Amino acid sequence: MTILALTLYASTSLADPAGSSPLVAAVAWLQGTLLGTIATTIAVIAVAWVGMLMLAGRVHYRRGATVIIGCFILFGAASIAAGIRSAANDVPAVESAQATPAPAPTFTPSPAQYDPYAGASVPRR
Numbered sequence: 001m002t003i004l005a006l007t008l009y010a011s012t013s014l015a016d017p018a019g020s021s022p023l024v025a026a027v028a029w030l031q032g033t034l035l036g037t038i039a040t041t042i043a044v045i046a047v048a049w050v051g052m053l054m055l056a057g058r059v060h061y062r063r064g065a066t067v068i069i070g071c072f073i074l075f076g077a078a079s080i081a082a083g084i085r086s087a088a089n090d091v092p093a094v095e096s097a098q099a100t101p102a103p104a105p106t107f108t109p110s111p112a113q114y115d116p117y118a119g120a121s122v123p124r125r
Contacts, residue, residue, distance in 0.1 A: 035075065043071045 033039070050067045053059040073080070 040075075043075070047071060 047068055050059060050064045054061060054064040
């Protein structure tokens with residue numbers, strides 16, 4: 001009997017502990033609510049409202065831009081995260097043995113006679 005209990009206990013995963021399915025369902029519902037039709041409607045109303053206030057001169061353009069950029073970030077967070085992850089995975093490893101050193105910059109001194117401000121303060125008649 002103890003062997004059966006140990007095998008049942010060992011078969012559970014740490015990623016999905018017992019009793020977590022209601023929590024996962026609640027988080028999925030919250031995500032659907034926050035990024036669903038209700039949130040889209042609220043974001044459209046907020047952008048329209050801030051746009052009207054900007055046109056009336058009651059809201060500064062920077063404040064209006066932060067509202068609009070915030071909506072883009074809120075609804076595009078999944079795409080932004082996926083892009084960052086794919087960019088991080090595509091970075092090649094740097095190999096120091098095959099790296100070529102950068103050429104030394106060349107410096108050409110200007111002639112001693114050169115004056116860039118010559119004639120700048122000459123009064124015109």
